[in-house]
Amino acid sequence: MIFLRRQGPLLVTLITGLVFAAQYYVPHPASEQMLTSVTKWLQIIGGFALVLGVSSLFHVHAAKIRRKEAGWGYSFVLYVGMLGTIALGFWSNGKEAIDGTMTAFGWIYNYMMVPLQGTMFAILAFFIASAAYRSFRARSREAAVLLIAAVIVMMGRVPLGEYLIPISGDLSQWILNVLNASVRRAILIGVSLGTVALSIKIIFGMERSYLGGGKE
Amino acid sequence: MPIETIIGGWVATGLTLFIFSFLYKDNPLFKLAENLYVGVSVGYTIIKTYDTVVVQLIWKPIVENGEWTLLIPVAIGMLMLTRYVPKAAWISRYAFAFIVGVGSGLAIPRTISSFILKQIEDTVRPLLTLIPGEGVTFTWSLLNPASSVNTIIILIGVSSVLFYFFFSVEHRGPGKVVARTGIMFLMIAFGAAFGYTVMARMSLLIGRLTDLIEFTDPSYGRPSLWLAGLTILTLVVMARRSRSHPPEEK
Numbered sequence: 034m035i036f037l038r039r040q041g042p043l044l045v046t047l048i049t050g051l052v053f054a055a056q057y058y059v060p061h062p063a064s065e066q067m068l069t070s071v072t073k074w075l076q077i078i079g080g081f082a083l084v085l086g087v088s089s090l091f092h093v094h095a096a097k098i099r100r101k102e103a104g105w106g107y108s109f110v111l112y113v114g115m116l117g118t119i120a121l122g123f124w125s126n127g128k129e130a131i132d133g134t135m136t137a138f139g140w141i142y143n144y145m146m147v148p149l150q151g152t153m154f155a156i157l158a159f160f161i162a163s164a165a166y167r168s169f170r171a172r173s174r175e176a177a178v179l180l181i182a183a184v185i186v187m188m189g190r191v192p193l194g195e196y197l198i199p200i201s202g203d204l205s206q207w208i209l210n211v212l213n214a215s216v217r218r219a220i221l222i223g224v225s226l227g228t229v230a231l232s233i234k235i236i237f238g239m240e241r242s243y244l245g246g247g248k249e
Numbered sequence: 250m251p252i253e254t255i256i257g258g259w260v261a262t263g264l265t266l267f268i269f270s271f272l273y274k275d276n277p278l279f280k281l282a283e284n285l286y287v288g289v290s291v292g293y294t295i296i297k298t299y300d301t302v303v304v305q306l307i308w309k310p311i312v313e314n315g316e317w318t319l320l321i322p323v324a325i326g327m328l329m330l331t332r333y334v335p336k337a338a339w340i341s342r343y344a345f346a347f348i349v350g351v352g353s354g355l356a357i358p359r360t361i362s363s364f365i366l367k368q369i370e371d372t373v374r375p376l377l378t379l380i381p382g383e384g385v386t387f388t389w390s391l392l393n394p395a396s397s398v399n400t401i402i403i404l405i406g407v408s409s410v411l412f413y414f415f416f417s418v419e420h421r422g423p424g425k426v427v428a429r430t431g432i433m434f435l436m437i438a439f440g441a442a443f444g445y446t447v448m449a450r451m452s453l454l455i456g457r458l459t460d461l462i463e464f465t466d467p468s469y470g471r472p473s474l475w476l477a478g479l480t481i482l483t484l485v486v487m488a489r490r491s492r493s494h495p496p497e498e499k
Contacts, residue, residue, distance in 0.1 A: 042342040046350035053354030057362075071351055073306060074322035078348055080302030081326030087295060088333075107284040114288025115295075122296030127304070135253075138296065144257030145264060146293055148460065149286040152268040155457050158450035159272055165443075175436045182440025183447075190448045203392055208441050210394040215406025216438035218368050219431075222407070223414055225364035232353035232360075243349045244342045 043238045050236030117141075182208055250468050262464045262472040265457055266480045273484060372407045374400045406434045 053071065056064050094108035121137040129139030165183075188194030189205020234240040267282035307323060310316040328344040331337045376397050377385045388396040412424070413431030420428040464473040 038339045038342075042346035045343055045346040046353070049347055049350030050354040053351050054357045056354070057358035068355075070318070073319075074325070075348065075351060077302055077306050077319065077322040078326045078329070078344060080298050080306075081329045081344075083294070083298050085329060085332060087291060090291060104280070107280050110281055111284040111288040114285040115292040116288075118289050118292025119295055122292065122299075127296050127300030140253055140257060141289060142293065144261045145285070145289050148261040148265045148457070149268065149282060149289065151453050152265045152457050153283075153286060154450060155454040156268060156271060158447065158454045161443075161447050161450060165447075175432060178433055178436040179440035179443070182437040183444040186441045186444030187448055190445070205444075207391050208437060209445070211391075211399045211402055212406060212434060213438045213441045214394070215372075215403040216410050216434050218372060218403070219407045219410035219414075219434075221364055222368050222411065225360045225368075228360050229357055229365075232356045235349055235353045236357075243345055245345070 042244055043241070047236055047238065050232070054236070114145075182212075255469055258464045258469040259472040259476070262461060263476045263480075265461060266473075266476050270480055270484060276484060276487060278480060278483060372404055376400055405430065410434050 053068075056068055094111055096102075097105045097108040098112070118138075118141050121141055125131070125136035125138035127138065128136055129142050130136060135143065185201055186205045186208060188198050188201040189203075195202045231240060235243070264282050264285070267278040268286075270276055271279040307319055311319055325344050325347055329341050331340040374395075376387065378388055378397060380386050387398075389398050390396045391398065393399065409427050409431035411431075413420075413428045413435070418424060461473045463469075465471055
């Protein structure tokens with residue numbers, strides 16, 4: 034039983050890890066078919082992971098409503114929004130539009146989700162601006178470089194900026210395509226080395242935190 | 250104009266203004282819109298996942314094409330749900346082990362190929378270009394990311410940033426110069442990312458304001474004006490109430 038609980042999952046990880054690492058080097062149609070199938074499998078299994086996440090959200094807000102904690106009314110609003118969207122989604126077969134006509138689910142998407150999402154992210158513009166005003170003073174050489182790069186990119190992305198500083202458009206493109214690309218590339222190489230190291234540790238059972246706690 | 254469009258205009262305007270009211274201060278109208286956003290987003294994700302996974306990936310292939318092997322990932326997915334039964338929770342480890350094992354196995358060769366070797370290959374490019382009619386040339390154009398001068402700049406940027414994050418060697422002497430160059434490249438990239446993000450958010454803000462202007466149209470019943478007045482009035486009333494009844498200190 035201990036083997037099934039502890040070594041069994043590690044064995045599954047070892048075998049699947051080695052098989053799918055080797056798959057890359059086998060250019061046979063059967064190998065390609067195996068990759069296509071497992072990609073679909075992962076999508077299906079991922080769907081079940083959503084059940085875990087959503088049920089956790091359900092529990093947290095249900096407990097708030099049951100105990101009538103402060104702000105329980107907002108949890109009720111959350112429930113109404115979620116269950117209403119789910120009901121209309123099933124009613125519309127999960128489609129926003131059928132034959133070019135907007136469904137009730139499409140109405141929710143267009144007149145509730147899009148404005149809410151857009152405004153949530155739009156107000157960040159104000160907070161970023163105020164944070165920049167407070168902390169963006171050129172107190173060191175590095176901060177000055179950061180400030181100048183930000184201003185050039187901002188100016189280069191709007192017609193008014195290009196009108197005021199004609200070179201800002203080209204300069205902005207150069208910063209994004211050359212200087213920014215080189216940094217992104219270096220970070221990507223570093224992150225990739227870390228990913229490979231972590232994957233090797235997981236496959237060989239040196240990293241086990243993904244198995245979670247609970248009874249052994 | 251269809252009635253659902255008019256109602257939609259009123260709802261979209263109201264929710265937009267409720268979220269914007271947070272710029273004044275945290276208030277019940279914002280909290281209402283915020284929780285509604287979470288609820289609607291979760292509901293939308295559930296429906297989309299149901300449609301993609303249950304209908305398109307499981308039900309239709311099994312019923313229409315007889316792909317019974319798809320019951321294997323369904324069974325593995327079901328193992329995850331044993332998390333709800335404390336005594337059987339360990340069974341869910343098999344589902345996680347499968348996902349993580351496959352993910353790690355797939356990641357190793359693909360990451361090495363696409364994100365390490367390919368990136369190094371693109372960084373270490375020939376400095377001289379063969380242009381038909383002109384022969385071998387060193388190109389100075391800054392605007393062309395593939396020019397010779399940009400190749401040198403990219404090489405310096407990648408090497409210096411990688412060196413800056415390499416802590417096995419103390420950054421002294423020439424190493425300090427290289428690390429400082431890496432910091433400068435990083436600062437420029439952070440500044441560019443900041444500027445880019447600000448402009449993206451500005452674009453969203455312009456989109457929301459454009460909608461609010463559109464909804465001042467009489468054909469919608471001028472929801473922007475009515476609801477802006479109502480929101481401001483509500484905030485004023487709430488501010489007065491909280492001033493006359495200050496919250497008790499715990």
